[in-house]
Amino acid sequence: MSSFHNPEADTDRFRFRLGFAAVFVLLCFAVLLGRFIWLQVIQHDFYRTRAEDNRIALIPIVPNRGVITDRNGVVLARNYSAFTLEITPSQAGNLDETISALSEVIEILPKDRKRFKRLLDEAKNFESIPIRTRLSDEEVARFAAQRYRFPGVEVKARLFRQYPLGHVASHAIGYIGRITDRDLKWIEDAEKTANYKGTDHIGKTGLEQHYEFELHGITGYEQVEIDAGGRALRSLKRIPPVSGNNLQLTLDAKLQEITEKAFGDRKGALVAIEPETGGILALVSTPTYDPNLFVDGITPDNWKELNEHPDKPMINRTINGAYPPGSTFKPFMALGALELGKRTPGQAIADPGYFNFGNHQFRDDKKGGHGMVDMYKSIVHSCDTYYYMLANDMGIDMISKFMGSIGFGSKTGIDLGKDDSGESRGVLPSPEWKKQRFKRPEQQKWYAGETISIGIGQGYNAYTPIQLASATATLANNGVMFRPHLVRNIVDTRSGEKRPVEPQPLRDLGWKQKNLEVIHRAMIGVNKEGTGARAFAGAEYTVGGKTGTAQVFSLKGSQYKESAIKKNLRDHALYIAYAPMDKPKIALAVLVENGGFGAQSAAPIARMVLDYYLLGKLPKGAANEDDAAVEDDGE
Numbered sequence: 001m002s003s004f005h006n007p008e009a010d011t012d013r014f015r016f017r018l019g020f021a022a023v024f025v026l027l028c029f030a031v032l033l034g035r036f037i038w039l040q041v042i043q044h045d046f047y048r049t050r051a052e053d054n055r056i057a058l059i060p061i062v063p064n065r066g067v068i069t070d071r072n073g074v075v076l077a078r079n080y081s082a083f084t085l086e087i088t089p090s091q092a093g094n095l096d097e098t099i100s101a102l103s104e105v106i107e108i109l110p111k112d113r114k115r116f117k118r119l120l121d122e123a124k125n126f127e128s129i130p131i132r133t134r135l136s137d138e139e140v141a142r143f144a145a146q147r148y149r150f151p152g153v154e155v156k157a158r159l160f161r162q163y164p165l166g167h168v169a170s171h172a173i174g175y176i177g178r179i180t181d182r183d184l185k186w187i188e189d190a191e192k193t194a195n196y197k198g199t200d201h202i203g204k205t206g207l208e209q210h211y212e213f214e215l216h217g218i219t220g221y222e223q224v225e226i227d228a229g230g231r232a233l234r235s236l237k238r239i240p241p242v243s244g245n246n247l248q249l250t251l252d253a254k255l256q257e258i259t260e261k262a263f264g265d266r267k268g269a270l271v272a273i274e275p276e277t278g279g280i281l282a283l284v285s286t287p288t289y290d291p292n293l294f295v296d297g298i299t300p301d302n303w304k305e306l307n308e309h310p311d312k313p314m315i316n317r318t319i320n321g322a323y324p325p326g327s328t329f330k331p332f333m334a335l336g337a338l339e340l341g342k343r344t345p346g347q348a349i350a351d352p353g354y355f356n357f358g359n360h361q362f363r364d365d366k367k368g369g370h371g372m373v374d375m376y377k378s379i380v381h382s383c384d385t386y387y388y389m390l391a392n393d394m395g396i397d398m399i400s401k402f403m404g405s406i407g408f409g410s411k412t413g414i415d416l417g418k419d420d421s422g423e424s425r426g427v428l429p430s431p432e433w434k435k436q437r438f439k440r441p442e443q444q445k446w447y448a449g450e451t452i453s454i455g456i457g458q459g460y461n462a463y464t465p466i467q468l469a470s471a472t473a474t475l476a477n478n479g480v481m482f483r484p485h486l487v488r489n490i491v492d493t494r495s496g497e498k499r500p501v502e503p504q505p506l507r508d509l510g511w512k513q514k515n516l517e518v519i520h521r522a523m524i525g526v527n528k529e530g531t532g533a534r535a536f537a538g539a540e541y542t543v544g545g546k547t548g549t550a551q552v553f554s555l556k557g558s559q560y561k562e563s564a565i566k567k568n569l570r571d572h573a574l575y576i577a578y579a580p581m582d583k584p585k586i587a588l589a590v591l592v593e594n595g596g597f598g599a600q601s602a603a604p605i606a607r608m609v610l611d612y613y614l615l616g617k618l619p620k621g622a623a624n625e626d627d628a629a630v631e632d633d634g635e
Helices: 007-042 044-055 095-102 111-122 138-144 182-190 206-210 212-216 253-263 302-308 324-339 377-379 384-394 396-405 432-436 448-454 463-478 513-529 598-615
Strands: 056-060 073-089 128-133 153-162 176-178 202-205 222-224 232-239 246-249 270-275 280-286 349-351 354-357 361-363 372-373 481-484 486-491 496-501 504-509 544-550 572-579 586-592
Touching: 044 138, 073 448, 095 111, 111 128, 128 138, 128 232, 138 372, 138 396, 138 481, 153 182, 176 572, 182 377, 182 384, 202 206, 202 212, 202 396, 206 212, 206 280, 206 354, 232 463, 253 270, 253 280, 253 598, 270 463, 270 598, 324 396, 324 513, 324 572, 324 598, 349 384, 354 384, 354 544, 361 384, 361 448, 377 513, 384 396, 396 432, 463 572, 463 586, 544 598, 572 598, 586 598
Parallel strands: none
Antiparallel strands: 056 222, 073 128, 073 153, 176 202, 222 232, 246 486, 270 280, 270 586, 349 372, 354 361, 481 504, 486 496, 544 572, 572 586
């Protein structure tokens, strides 16, 4: 059987296939050409930038942190240079073997390895990472002798934070610590992420935290050429960092130190304020702690000791602790009565030693009472009965409104911590407060009998020492209130220019001068013939003050006997003062936890502070709670 082929048909099919293949090849080349043009022409700048980024790395250079000094130039926080042992992972080979070999030359603790591993996860391959910090000269010498054994390992000089005075003013200054995820969120919210590249530490508390963005400075960068393996080849360009701004405080470091020593081993707080500016002269919370422990990461043992200590040294009692003000509340009650027309200075009451209200008897500290008592005598001799009656006449709404205007029950806005998040509001009692505080309807009702104890600074009253000091400063400044603050000047490290932190007047309360004179005269009397007379005997200046004793728990009608009560249940001792009376330069509030009577424990501390600040007198020794006899009515 034979087959017939059509040569022309075969030729056409071949030509068609050849043409199709040619078109296909041309289309492929066209696609390749188009892609080439897209990459090399249209997207040239984009890919050139990416290639350059792969070739050039930016290594951040951390700026020097700003220095903190007191009002007289005494350094409270500074930086010092120390040697660190650092490893560049891309050059060191096997890291585990390298670290094991290094540990035979220089001591490397488990905490050092743990920190290195964490930093390694966060760092780039070409960045050097510290494995040991603050090397001694001997350790540096030992490593230098064997450096040839460790490629990619070198000793570098780095800056570390230091607090030269240790525990002095630690609650005011605060401390720095390693950046956590919470800190990163704060930095991100503040849109400061780029400026914190390469930074390991950040302010955690106090001024270090509040002024973090002033103290930190501006991060610099070094452009480094790297190879495909991530190894640095050469430096191309360096943009130096800008050091953080310095802080000059209103604080007096010597006054602060003297005050802390005056407390001895007792718990408590003291805030001293310049009445005309609101500048803090001393801010003491005892017991205190050494902020240097936190600089390079606090050890578990040190953290456990601080965190579990029964006296809670990490708590800043000046802004976090809320305490009943006791009889230090009475001058403000008396002023409120004068301003609101509820009493006149000469209006007197007969004090039998108690005040009956309903079925309850509110007793005075002095058995048998004080006899006839006017406003002057009520403050000088701290007559409770006078203020039981006054509180009943004024009523809780009037008391709450007047005390709220002085700042009781509100944050002062002092420049400590992150904004004012660390400051307590305290408790300014009122019917509205009680409704919010309690859940059950029967608990929410305000009973008239609850107002009586409010008048002597007890009951639901609870205020921070800084609120009490601020109110005292306002009284000393004749009703003009300033926001308390710790920083006087922010100093530019490049130009040396000082940017003052201007005093911020909050309000002028408009108190009548004749009413103020009544209160001032009575508070002078406290230290001349009343409850503060022993503590201020022989003082070379005129001082207004008021002692106070605040119950920690209810005696339920029993007689207070200090020796029979556990120390942690004893009354708190308080004292407020301002001096000199013609033009007060300092106002203060003192609290000694479980210190007993204010005249016994708190007033002697105030005397030491005022003697030094006004006269330059140094105390012979810390106040002893047994030195002073209980004065008059025990306040």
